[in-house]
Amino acid sequence: xxxxxxxxxxxxxxxxxxxxxxxxxxxxERRWLGNLTIPFNTIYNNEKIDGTFKLNEPIVxxxxxxxxxxxxxxxxxxxxxxxxxxxxxxxxxxxxxxxxIFDRWDSLEADELLSRCNSWQSALEKSFPARRFxxxxxxxxxxxxxxxxxxxxxxxxxxxxxxxxNDVNLKQKLLARYVSMIPNIPDxxxxxxxxxxxxxxxxxxxxxxxxxHEHAVLLNNYFLHLGLQSWIxxxxxxxxxxxxxxxxxxxxxxxxGFSLWRATTGETFSxxxxxxxxxxxxxxxxxxxxxxxxxxxxxxxxxHTYTDTQINTxxxxxxxxxxxxxxxLLQILANxxxxxxPNEMKFDNLQQTSHWRPLFDAKLPYPAHLPSVQPDSLKYxxxxxxxxxxxxxxxQESIESEIKKSIASxxxxxxxxxxxxxxxxxxxxxxxxxxxxxxxxxxxHAKELESDLSSYxxxxxxxxxxxxxxxxxxxxxxxxxxxEIDLGDVEFAAAVYISPYPSDVLSVWLxxxxxxxxx
Numbered sequence: 001x002x003x004x005x006x007x008x009x010x011x012x013x014x015x016x017x018x019x020x021x022x023x024x025x026x027x028x029e030r031r032w033l034g035n036l037t038i039p040f041n042t043i044y045n046n047e048k049i050d051g052t053f054k055l056n057e058p059i060v061x062x063x064x065x066x067x068x069x070x071x072x073x074x075x076x077x078x079x080x081x082x083x084x085x086x087x088x089x090x091x092x093x094x095x096x097x098x099x100x101i102f103d104r105w106d107s108l109e110a111d112e113l114l115s116r117c118n119s120w121q122s123a124l125e126k127s128f129p130a131r132r133f134x135x136x137x138x139x140x141x142x143x144x145x146x147x148x149x150x151x152x153x154x155x156x157x158x159x160x161x162x163x164x165x166n167d168v169n170l171k172q173k174l175l176a177r178y179v180s181m182i183p184n185i186p187d188x189x190x191x192x193x194x195x196x197x198x199x200x201x202x203x204x205x206x207x208x209x210x211x212x213h214e215h216a217v218l219l220n221n222y223f224l225h226l227g228l229q230s231w232i233x234x235x236x237x238x239x240x241x242x243x244x245x246x247x248x249x250x251x252x253x254x255x256x257g258f259s260l261w262r263a264t265t266g267e268t269f270s271x272x273x274x275x276x277x278x279x280x281x282x283x284x285x286x287x288x289x290x291x292x293x294x295x296x297x298x299x300x301x302x303x304h305t306y307t308d309t310q311i312n313t314x315x316x317x318x319x320x321x322x323x324x325x326x327x328x329l330l331q332i333l334a335n336x337x338x339x340x341x342p343n344e345m346k347f348d349n350l351q352q353t354s355h356w357r358p359l360f361d362a363k364l365p366y367p368a369h370l371p372s373v374q375p376d377s378l379k380y381x382x383x384x385x386x387x388x389x390x391x392x393x394x395x396q397e398s399i400e401s402e403i404k405k406s407i408a409s410x411x412x413x414x415x416x417x418x419x420x421x422x423x424x425x426x427x428x429x430x431x432x433x434x435x436x437x438x439x440x441x442x443x444x445h446a447k448e449l450e451s452d453l454s455s456y457x458x459x460x461x462x463x464x465x466x467x468x469x470x471x472x473x474x475x476x477x478x479x480x481x482x483x484e485i486d487l488g489d490v491e492f493a494a495a496v497y498i499s500p501y502p503s504d505v506l507s508v509w510l511x512x513x514x515x516x517x518x519x
Contacts, residue, residue: 001037002037002043002089003036003037004085004087005032005481006034006055006085007032008064010029012026013026013027027486029484030481032461033055033061033064034055035055036053037056038089038239039240044091048091051238052085052275053084053087055084057082058461059464060461062461063459107144109144113146116359117135118135120357121134130280131280131335131340132235134147134234134282137197139197139199139200140200140203145198146370147198147285148366149374150198151217152221152224152374154222154378155225156222157380160178168251172228175223176219176261176266178502178505179218179219179222180215180264180466182204183209183466183468184215184466185209196213196242200374201374201375202379204218205218205378205380212243212263213243215263215264216233219261219263220232223248228249232244232245232247233278233342234281235280236280240277243278245262247259247284247347256272258270262277271342271343279341280340281345282340284333286330286331286332286333330370331358334356334358335356336355392500395467395498396496396497398470399473399498399510402474404416404418406477410478410483414490419491421452423494423495425449426493429448430496431497456491456516457516457518458514459516460482460493460512461512463509464507466506466508467506473508473510482513482514485514491515493515494512495510495511496508496509
């Protein structure tokens with residue numbers, strides 16, 4: 001990984017009584033604003049990356065405010081919630097990309113189907129050489145598998161979305177939040193020199209790690225379970241490189257109501273957003289539910305007997321029964337439009353072959369009885385018990401203790417003092433951070449700190465990461481340089497809160513700050 005950290009260089013004047021009279025000392029403090037993580041493999045395989053990157057920022061940065069930008073030409077005021085950085089990263093001289101270890105894999109698919117996939121993909125790559133078309137992927141068993149086999153509606157943990165949650169948008173956010181807290185580990189790290197390896201959703205949850213494809217598959221399967229129309233979008237993103245997002249059609253069927261979900265972070269972008277990290281879409285992997293109606297008729301004969309005349313009559317009639325069932329049509333659609341940029345593409349009519357070329361058609365329909373590699377339902381660990389709660393609490397205390405020890409060891413010149421009152425406030429605030437249904441309140445706590453700590457200048461921020469180990473958290477804290485304050489009378493505060501999810505998925509919240517007393 002290539003890590004880029006952005007700081008605000010803050011210079012201040014300090015009078016030092018140990019120096020000669022009228023001596024002024026200028027000191028510089030670096031205040032962390034955000035970071036950007038670029039997979040090394042993205043630069044390695046593409047020679048360079050050049051573009052506008054969205055900065056990963058804390059939801060609150062104490063001591064800073066988001067300014068309102070006023071456009072005097074249109075007399076409008078707006079707030080841009082995100083920060084971006086223009087960046088070019090390249091190798092000089094260029095490194096030769098590593099070739100794959102294997103040229104051909106054993107496959108679960110029939111030769112006729114593989115031949116169709118190869119010819120379809122080859123024809124598209126000749127017409128659109130810059131686009132990444134995909135038909136088969138490699139499973140954990142080392143077998144080539146049709147990508148559509150991974151698409152199947154799967155239910156989330158029962159306690160993730162309670163019966164009180166009725167809003168579809170909130171359900172999507174909660175599901176995306178859960179998926180994003182499963183650690184994102186690129187395949188180039190797990191399987192160097194091998195093709196993309198796709199695990200099933202059950203394997204993904206049990207391993208607690210996967211790349212963008214595993215995250216997108218699981219989130220897409222959850223959305224299908226909700227009854228939403230969703231697709232896996234295969235393309236190229238900055239800074240991820242080759243990736244997969246989830247394309248979702250809005251539940252209210254409004255025109256152009258499509259959004260792209262970045263499953264590794266839980267973020268969502270409109271397809272018309274020019275700042276969307278997904279820069280190109282080559283193909284969609286779909287699972288469309290089609291309602292099929294079938295009719296059957298039954299002929300009935302009814303006998304009527306009239307006792308006074310002893311006459312029997314028979315009446316015949318036909319009763320028609322109508323049955324409906326839902327059939328899932330799996331498909332891979334190649335983007336054959338002039339542009340592959342999401343904000344320049346048309347998603348409204350995926351049946352329009354001049355825009356989307358299907359892998360399966362009337363000549364070669366989707367193979368019957370081709371089973372999914374996914375299980376019928378996902379199994380989750382039941383973590384909602386006292387033993388697990390106690391383990392999470394112990395881990396929480398351990399992380400907080402290690403952070404404090406590390407900050408003290410990084411500040412060898414000074415004694416590190418901790419503001420216990422501020423730590424208590426931070427702990428209380430962190431418990432509210434995980435609540436997605438009340439997002440605005442997460443930003444109001446800066447005002448609470450101003451009133452509770454009015455005698456201090458507080459600089460700090462909350463951070464949220466999936467749990468991958470204590471060392472990864474310490475590395476993140478160190479990269480913020482919050483400890484690099486060349487003052488002896490500064491105080492610090494560090495608090496940790498862990499929000500547990502089913503199957504050992506942990507959302508770790510940190511709050512780190514420095515406090516300087518106003519003179």
